[in-house]
Amino acid sequence: MRHIGFLVILSLWVGANNFESHCKSCHGMERQLHIFMHRYTLKYSSQERIQKAMFEYIKNPQASNSIMPLGFITHWGVKKPTTLDDKTLKEAIGEYYRLYNLSKVWE
Amino acid sequence: MSNAHKKTIINVLILYLTSTLLLLGVLVYGYYHYYQEQEQLRYQTNMKANAKKLHVKLQEIHNTLATKASYPQCKGVQSAIYDRDKNLLHSTLHTQLSHWDREFFQKNGYFYLVYEVTPYYMGAAFIVIEQKAPKFWDSISTTAMLWVVLIVIVLLATSIFLVKLILKPLRDNLKLLDQFIRDTTHELNTPVATILTNIELLSRLPIEPKVQTKIDRIKVGALTVSNIYDDLVFLLLNHQTSVQNENLLLSGIIFERLGYFDILFRAKSLRVVYEPHNEFEVNMDRKKLIRLIDNILSNAIKYTQVATTITIKLHNNRLSIADEGEGMTQEEIGKIFERYTRFNTSQGGFGLGYNIIYNIAKEYNIAITIDSKVGEGTCVILDF
Numbered sequence: 275m276r277h278i279g280f281l282v283i284l285s286l287w288v289g290a291n292n293f294e295s296h297c298k299s300c301h302g303m304e305r306q307l308h309i310f311m312h313r314y315t316l317k318y319s320s321q322e323r324i325q326k327a328m329f330e331y332i333k334n335p336q337a338s339n340s341i342m343p344l345g346f347i348t349h350w351g352v353k354k355p356t357t358l359d360d361k362t363l364k365e366a367i368g369e370y371y372r373l374y375n376l377s378k379v380w381e
Numbered sequence: 382m383s384n385a386h387k388k389t390i391i392n393v394l395i396l397y398l399t400s401t402l403l404l405l406g407v408l409v410y411g412y413y414h415y416y417q418e419q420e421q422l423r424y425q426t427n428m429k430a431n432a433k434k435l436h437v438k439l440q441e442i443h444n445t446l447a448t449k450a451s452y453p454q455c456k457g458v459q460s461a462i463y464d465r466d467k468n469l470l471h472s473t474l475h476t477q478l479s480h481w482d483r484e485f486f487q488k489n490g491y492f493y494l495v496y497e498v499t500p501y502y503m504g505a506a507f508i509v510i511e512q513k514a515p516k517f518w519d520s521i522s523t524t525a526m527l528w529v530v531l532i533v534i535v536l537l538a539t540s541i542f543l544v545k546l547i548l549k550p551l552r553d554n555l556k557l558l559d560q561f562i563r564d565t566t567h568e569l570n571t572p573v574a575t576i577l578t579n580i581e582l583l584s585r586l587p588i589e590p591k592v593q594t595k596i597d598r599i600k601v602g603a604l605t606v607s608n609i610y611d612d613l614v615f616l617l618l619n620h621q622t623s624v625q626n627e628n629l630l631l632s633g634i635i636f637e638r639l640g641y642f643d644i645l646f647r648a649k650s651l652r653v654v655y656e657p658h659n660e661f662e663v664n665m666d667r668k669k670l671i672r673l674i675d676n677i678l679s680n681a682i683k684y685t686q687v688a689t690t691i692t693i694k695l696h697n698n699r700l701s702i703a704d705e706g707e708g709m710t711q712e713e714i715g716k717i718f719e720r721y722t723r724f725n726t727s728q729g730g731f732g733l734g735y736n737i738i739y740n741i742a743k744e745y746n747i748a749i750t751i752d753s754k755v756g757e758g759t760c761v762i763l764d765f
Binding site: 305308309312315316317318319320321322323375376377378379380381 | 442443446447448449450451452464465466468470471500501502503504505506
């Protein structure tokens with residue numbers, strides 16, 4: 275039981291670490307992170323679909339799979355594909371969802 | 382009003398009321414379902430409006446990018462939101478739903494409306510509205526029952542009136558017939574009594590054998606008519622003669638009745654074997670006991686062959702009277718106690734005898750057994 279608890283804490287810490295170092299370092303503004311989550315939630319609704327859509331976009335960013343408005347894409351273009359491996363990316367996305375998902379809004 | 386009339390009226394009433402109540406039941410059932418559907422539709426519309434309101438509120442919360450918000454609620458209505466994969470996001474429902482296959486349904490006394498929405502404000506793809514389902518039957522049962530009671534009363538009154546109206550000509554005819562039989566019977570009494578009295582007086586005088594034979598024949602005829610008269614009186618008074626039960630020695634009464642029928646036995650050259658094994662008393666009305674025994678004896682005399690034997694046995698509380706007549710089939714035995722039933726039209730009579738036997742036996746709890754074989758004879762057994 276003690277070992278299981280330790281592994282859970284370790285994985286959360288690793289995920290948090292991935293999110294902090296690979297995502298939040300550039301997208302540091304809280305509001306920006308909230309906007310992304312709101313936009314993804316508005317389009318994809320469920321956790322599974324949101325995380326899948328994020329993963330696909332970060333791996334292969336296209337105007338067609340972006341959740342940003344067309345004007346934004348036209349002006350700024352899309353980001354470069356990530357260099358992170360799938361495991362690290364999934365852990366970072368998981369942590370992002372855990373911290374910013376909209377179910378946490380309800381009091 | 383006779384029993385037959387009462388029975389007819391009751392039968393018609395049962396038929397009329399059953400069919401009408403059946404029709405009413407179908408109508409009430411149909412109305413109930415129509416009412417239920419209308420009410421459900423009303424609830425559905427109302428719940429859909431609430432779902433739309435909730436969607437608008439979710440949009441407002443979503444657009445403010447709030448990090449903390451109260452879940453929007455409508456008064457008296459509970460709700461839940463589910464994502465596209467039907468995972469619960471937030472709920473105030475009494476019963477948590479894990480799946481659904483219809484837009485509107487009832488479960489555990491609540492109505493549920495599932496409203497699918499896009500875009501997915503706050504992640505909600507399905508808004509579920511819950512509202513307490515009313516008991517429709519309670520709201521219409523009092524009115525429906527009042528209507529049913531009112532209609533049944535009106536139907537009952539109408540049907541009684543109609544049945545009486547329809548049966549009036551028949552009742553009048555039967556009354557006329559009853560009166561006719563009553564008058565005829567009354568008129569028969571005096572001449573039959575006169576004939577029998579005078580025959581008794583003649584028998585005391587020295588008479589030539591040839592004349593005696595003729596007198597005997599007259600006596601046989603008069604006795605037969607007298608017996609029919611007694612049966613008719615018994616039936617006309619509907620067995621309601623003044624009953625005077627007393628302890629009667631059965632062997633003595635049988636002996637007396639054998640004497641009464643003696644001339645009839647002689648007329649058919651019948652041999653009578655009477656075996657009273659013991660003295661046995663019965664508590665009965667004398668007239669009714671006489672009618673019981675007379676009818677069995679007269680049937681035995683009537684249907685037995687000439688120059689045969691009639692055996693009467695009295696053993697313990699059992700009386701048996703056996704003839705060597707034509708006998709009856711099992712089917713005929715099954716119908717023998719019905720009034721006006723006759724299997725042999727060559728003999729006289731109205732088919733009343735066995736019906737009278739049955740009625741008297743029933744009144745005094747006497748068990749009757751008919752043991753009969755075609756071609757061998759009939760034995761009537763009475764267990765007192």
